[in-house]
Amino acid sequence: MSRIGSPVGASGLAAQLGGNLLERGEAGFDEARAAWNARFDRSPDLIALSTSSEDVRAAIDFARENRSTLSVKGCGHSYAVSSVAEGGLLIDLSPMKSIAVDVAGKRATVGAGVTCGQLDAATQQHGLATPAPTVSSVGVIGAALGGGSGYLSRSYGLALDNVTAAEVVTADGRQLRVSADEHPDLFWAIRGGGGNFGVVTSLDLRLHEVGPMVLSGQIIYPFENAREHLRFYKDFMARAPEELQCYAFFFRTPPIDAFPAEWHGRPVVDFVFCHQDPEAFDAVQPLRQLGTPILDLTAPASYVATQTAFDASLPPGQRYLSKAHDLDELTDGAIDTIVEYVPNTVGAFTAAYVDPLGGAIGRVPMDATAYAGRGSKYGFHIIAGWTPSAEDASVIGWASGFADAMAQHANGGVYVNLIADDETDRVPNAYGPNFRRLRELKRMWDPENLFSSNHNIPPA
Numbered sequence: 001m002s003r004i005g006s007p008v009g010a011s012g013l014a015a016q017l018g019g020n021l022l023e024r025g026e027a028g029f030d031e032a033r034a035a036w037n038a039r040f041d042r043s044p045d046l047i048a049l050s051t052s053s054e055d056v057r058a059a060i061d062f063a064r065e066n067r068s069t070l071s072v073k074g075c076g077h078s079y080a081v082s083s084v085a086e087g088g089l090l091i092d093l094s095p096m097k098s099i100a101v102d103v104a105g106k107r108a109t110v111g112a113g114v115t116c117g118q119l120d121a122a123t124q125q126h127g128l129a130t131p132a133p134t135v136s137s138v139g140v141i142g143a144a145l146g147g148g149s150g151y152l153s154r155s156y157g158l159a160l161d162n163v164t165a166a167e168v169v170t171a172d173g174r175q176l177r178v179s180a181d182e183h184p185d186l187f188w189a190i191r192g193g194g195g196n197f198g199v200v201t202s203l204d205l206r207l208h209e210v211g212p213m214v215l216s217g218q219i220i221y222p223f224e225n226a227r228e229h230l231r232f233y234k235d236f237m238a239r240a241p242e243e244l245q246c247y248a249f250f251f252r253t254p255p256i257d258a259f260p261a262e263w264h265g266r267p268v269v270d271f272v273f274c275h276q277d278p279e280a281f282d283a284v285q286p287l288r289q290l291g292t293p294i295l296d297l298t299a300p301a302s303y304v305a306t307q308t309a310f311d312a313s314l315p316p317g318q319r320y321l322s323k324a325h326d327l328d329e330l331t332d333g334a335i336d337t338i339v340e341y342v343p344n345t346v347g348a349f350t351a352a353y354v355d356p357l358g359g360a361i362g363r364v365p366m367d368a369t370a371y372a373g374r375g376s377k378y379g380f381h382i383i384a385g386w387t388p389s390a391e392d393a394s395v396i397g398w399a400s401g402f403a404d405a406m407a408q409h410a411n412g413g414v415y416v417n418l419i420a421d422d423e424t425d426r427v428p429n430a431y432g433p434n435f436r437r438l439r440e441l442k443r444m445w446d447p448e449n450l451f452s453s454n455h456n457i458p459p460a
Helices: 008-017 027-033 054-065 116-126 138-144 184-197 223-240 282-289 303-308 334-345 389-407 424-445
Strands: 021-023 046-049 069-074 089-092 101-102 107-111 163-171 175-179 199-206 213-222 244-252 269-275 299-302 318-328 352-355 378-386
Touching: 008 021, 008 046, 021 199, 027 046, 027 089, 046 054, 054 069, 054 175, 054 184, 054 199, 054 318, 089 378, 101 116, 101 138, 101 244, 107 116, 116 138, 116 303, 138 184, 138 269, 163 184, 175 184, 184 199, 184 318, 213 223, 213 282, 223 244, 223 269, 223 282, 223 334, 244 318, 269 282, 303 424, 318 389, 334 352, 334 389, 378 389
Parallel strands: 046 089, 069 089
Antiparallel strands: 021 046, 101 107, 107 199, 163 175, 163 199, 213 269, 213 299, 244 269, 244 352, 318 378, 352 378
16 A cells, blocks of 8 residues: 555545545644644545545545555544554544434444544433443544443443444445344454454444443542552452442542642552442442542542543543553552552553453453453553653653563453554454454455554454
8 A cells, every 4th residue: 555646536536525535735634634642643645524434435445446545533532543544545534423312222323423422422311321431532433343341341341242233334345234134244353353344434332221320439549558459459349249340540640739739749549430320339438448548539420420530631632652451360460560660650641550341241252252352350551641752762661661561460462442553463462362263354355455554454
């Protein structure tokens, strides 16, 4: 694949689009190519603002016929920024904002430009929700194609486990509806295989009765007792009901009024939780009695507010790096490594956290979808965030060193949505025993690897 040397022939594509075709220098071009992660500044040659599957088909045909690099951007919330390539044609799906909620059937159909926050706002009007990440600017479809875990996942599985059908435009320009009964092999592959097999323009999702009020909050302790707190936390989560999800976060407290001034810049352990019963104080009470917390923000809150609580910690336009591991257990060795590295945290927006899995996630057979992390008990994630490029070396060095140290306590698996830009060799690890089948399906559905600007699965 290559750059588009000139926009010659682009007029034909422009005539087919319901949306606009943007060239460099045009109004809106830089806004459309901008990534949430400012560490990357990539520029395609053309951007097709797509409003329908027909637009997507026309753009795919153009890229295939011109043998140009093709990238696909939904909501742009990507750590590796694989959604925007240098050169070629970018299909921008952000105009596809449709949301249809079937209250009686407990289903929703969402377009490729819908964020988790927009979906939550629409479904919570009816006391319904589906598992989704805990940052509202993340795209629903982008998250679901790789997994999509959140507060509801121990009860209802990953986002992809709640996908019942999808509209997909394939590399040869076909517009297909896929489900368990229609093109089941492609339906299997997209649920975990990312954007490797086609452009997903809409998803049908199963909804569940949640909210509008839940019990949520943060219980923040000094880091000096982190080792003991994490050992307690491991046992606590082993007994916790599936209606409760609790992450263990580690970060340096920011210089904001919410924290007493004497704690600014000091490392902490933060138990961030959501229980679906707004009155379930007894379920979280043990976490509130581990000592004297710096802050205890336990309170009933709306599910929508709970889902947006992390937004301020991950603002757009900063520099980000993600690292991740799957863990079979939160061992003493893993806890010791956390205790060693967290006090040296660098980056104003940096945090690491433990993500309990299991529950409904683990009850789905390994081969039921392309997602292969079913047997892991925890995910361990490092989200490094900073502003000045001058800090690149120190922040990336710290995060990479922390991830390397944690690898000896991990099982080799990794959540594909958090694979870093420099970790393409880990893509097979994300899929484990499913990788061979994915490569065979890639050969069937995209033999020329047109969809390669992603965590790529090469054709067999």
